Amino acid sequence: MAELRIAQLANFVGPTSGGMKVAINELGRGYLGHGARRMLIIPGPRDQVTESDDGIVAEIRAPKVSSAYRMIVEPRRAFELLAKFAPTSVECSDKWTLSSVGGWAARRGVGSVLFSHERLDDMASNWLRSRRFAKPVVKGMNRRLARDFDRVVVTSDYSSGEWTGSDAELRKVPLGVDLETFRPDQPAGAESSFLGSSPLEGVGDGEPERDRPLQLCYAGRMSHEKHPQLAVAAACELHRRGADFELHMYGTGPDLEKLRQQAGNAPIFFDGFLPGRAEVARVLAGSDISLSVSPTETFGLAVLEALACGTPVVTSDRGGARELITSRCGEWGTPDAPGIADAIERLASRLDAGVRLAARSHACEYDWTRPVSRMMEIHERATWTTKGRRTR
Missing domain, CATH: 3.40.50.2000 (Glycogen Phosphorylase B;)
Known part of the structure; x- marks a missing residue:
């Protein structure tokens, strides 16, 4: 099989980002470990391209949309970088300005995967304080995204719920955890206090019988x-x-x-x-x-x-x-x-x-080996025939 060249794209990735940044980086390192080439395109304070053991990381100068996050407002600049990298597939972790990469990939016979990191219908309902208005808007957006991308990856049954009725080709891929970094045997002083009596024993009945709260x-x-x-x-x-x-x-x-x-x-x-x-x-x-x-x-x-x-x-x-x-x-x-x-x-x-x-x-x-292997399989299958029809 020819070398896979996987391009990952994301907005809202910054120095204090949490789960999505961890997932993108763990998957990216996993792709490299499987012999693929990897490019990551994210927003940043300035244009900058670096290459290291983690692959190519391209930052595109982008404005801040909050105190912590930036968003690429000119997707064509991401497409220029993609054209130089010549990916065999793209993995988009953004439903906003970078989602047009699905169409870009389709026009070039490049496989495309949308990684759905958030459930927009529930998030929008919280913002608008109303499901009545939020649900139809998100359903329309998701129908368009489902048409533009070969596959949509979700991480849970809950996450898949918003894609009902969209004709999206869903793949469920639960994420992983770094079992070497996150482990119980932490340094001295990290022991928990509950190994004796119940930590809430005695609540409302005078002084609790434990060493600390x-x-x-x-x-x-x-x-x-x-x-x-x-x-x-x-x-x-x-x-x-x-x-x-x-x-x-x-x-x-x-x-x-x-x-x-x-x-x-x-x-x-x-x-x-x-x-x-x-x-x-x-x-x-x-x-x-x-x-x-x-x-x-x-x-x-x-x-x-x-x-x-x-x-x-x-x-x-x-x-x-x-x-x-x-x-x-x-x-x-x-x-x-x-x-x-x-x-x-x-x-x-x-x-x-x-x-x-x-x-x-x-x-x-x-552990991360399972989601990486599953995503590699999805990228291998996210290709197009010479007639421009998706292969399933």
């Missing part, structure tokens, strides 16, 4: 679409109930000050952005419970990272993150403050070494 953590972007406000609201509810705990919020974003105000006098600490993956692993391994509560998360890499560190997770009872945990390694609740607080209390009441072992064991089912 229950340690909760949230690691993610402080922006409303990620629902950090739900984690804070649940912690405030626990505080109202008299629970002995601390919630540590790791990350930065536009809603940080609003979240500080929302926290009030509850034991919630905003510890800032963690620049390294090893540092994220350390704080996850040192926590008793991780909160990944967004009901619109299409997958939830943060869930897998916590589980890989042996830390059980509380999620909402809907969304892709819910699909990643079982009752052996987590709990889920309705996406409101009482529902998440109830789930935390249920999980805290049964924390022991067995739960931590179950969390790590479950995460080990999601």
